[in-house]
Amino acid sequence: MPLPPAYALVATDLDGTLLRRDDTLSPRSRAALARAAAAGARHIVVTGRPVPGIRDLLAELDYRGPVVCGQGAQLYDAGSGRMVRAATLDRDAADTALGKIEAQVGPVFAAVDQDGTDGRTLIEPGYLMPHPTLPAMRVGHREELWASPVVKVLIRHPGLADEALADAARAVVGDLATVTLSGPGTVELQPYGVDKGTGLALAAEAMGIDPAATIAFGDMPNDLPMFRLSGHGVAMADAHPELKAAADEVTLSNDEDGVAVVLERLFP
Numbered sequence: 001m002p003l004p005p006a007y008a009l010v011a012t013d014l015d016g017t018l019l020r021r022d023d024t025l026s027p028r029s030r031a032a033l034a035r036a037a038a039a040g041a042r043h044i045v046v047t048g049r050p051v052p053g054i055r056d057l058l059a060e061l062d063y064r065g066p067v068v069c070g071q072g073a074q075l076y077d078a079g080s081g082r083m084v085r086a087a088t089l090d091r092d093a094a095d096t097a098l099g100k101i102e103a104q105v106g107p108v109f110a111a112v113d114q115d116g117t118d119g120r121t122l123i124e125p126g127y128l129m130p131h132p133t134l135p136a137m138r139v140g141h142r143e144e145l146w147a148s149p150v151v152k153v154l155i156r157h158p159g160l161a162d163e164a165l166a167d168a169a170r171a172v173v174g175d176l177a178t179v180t181l182s183g184p185g186t187v188e189l190q191p192y193g194v195d196k197g198t199g200l201a202l203a204a205e206a207m208g209i210d211p212a213a214t215i216a217f218g219d220m221p222n223d224l225p226m227f228r229l230s231g232h233g234v235a236m237a238d239a240h241p242e243l244k245a246a247a248d249e250v251t252l253s254n255d256e257d258g259v260a261v262v263l264e265r266l267f268p
Contacts, residue, residue: 005039007215007266009207011200011226012259014047014054015131015183016219017236020255023133025061032260032267039267044068044203046196046216046226048182050113050151051076051083053121053134066206070113071180071190071222072199073151075206081117085202087191088115088149089177095146097169097176097189101155105168108157110142112150119148127156130185152190153177162187166221181240182222197225215266217251217259218243234262 010033012018020026033043046068047054054069055078064079075085094112102108109127114120121136122145123129129136139145145153157165166181169189173179177189204211214230216223219239227233227246235247236258244250251258 005036005041005267007213007232008041009204009209009211009214010036010041010043010263011046011214011216011230012043013196013218013220013223013226014045014049014057016238017217017223017254018045018259023057026257026260028257029260030061032257032263035267036263041267042207042209044200044207046072046200046203046223048180048186048188048196048222049134050074050119050121051117052119053113055081055117066203068196068199068203070151071178071182071188072194072196072225073190074115075199075202076117083117084206086115086151087194088151089153089189089191091146091150093176093192094150094153094189097173098142098153098155100172100176101169104172105157105160105165108155108165110145110156111136111154112145113152113154115149115151119151122147126158127154128185130156130183152188154186154188156185156187180222182220188222195225196222197229200226200229215262217262219254234259 048071050070058078067076073087111123111127166187169179180188211229212231215232216226216230217234219236233247235244237253
């Protein structure tokens with residue numbers, strides 16, 4: 001068994017990072033991950049997608065390790081198909097947070113990711129899925145969003161830019177929820193104190209790996225907590241400026257196999 005390299009853990013976001021625009025993993029990226037594994041490093045997916053929105057993709061990738069899902073709210077074992085740990089967002093806290101946000105910026109459109117390995121994404125009237133390939137079920141009224149426990153709430157505003165909506169939400173929700181900007185048209189509320197960093201820390205502990213021995217790849221501000229925890233943060237070429245400013249280096253875009261470019265250098 002090879003000795004683990006300086007970076008014993010390779011943590012990758014999916015959308016805009018490891019996956020190409022068409023939701024596929026290129027042969028070059030697949031080979032680069034295999035090269036890192038042959039050198040003793042482990043790969044962990046750290047994504048904002050909930051478990052049901054990633055299971056089929058993990059099967060296609062033949063990925064069997066731990067996965068951090070739902071912006072850190074879920075720790076899932078792909079090999080056994082078991083939810084190891086999950087944090088849910090209190091219904092009253094979520095409803096109150098939405099009310100505070102709407103008092104600040106006017107009406108928003110909301111959606112939720114339900115808890116569990118078979119949880120659904122529910123969207124209220126007017127909400128448009130920013131990632132149209134992910135399945136969602138439309139409900140008639142906002143009250144129906146709370147039919148089951150949820151791990152996060154997604155909000156969109158008809159006029160405000162994503163950054164302005166996220167800033168306004170942070171200004172009013174306090175400790176009701178953690179506010180995250182995770183992609184174009186994707187501002188999210190998750191359990192307070194939960195983010196990709198806390199999820200990665202739990203997963204690294206379970207694997208017996210020091211988080212400082214992690215190299216992390218991402219493209220949006222929701223990857224910032226993961227970068228802060230890791231020993232080295234790599235932003236994609238077209239990453240959000242806030243993440244680029246915090247990164248240790250910037251690689252090529254996801255469509256140009258930016259993750260593979262770095263791994264090929266580190267694991268020759």
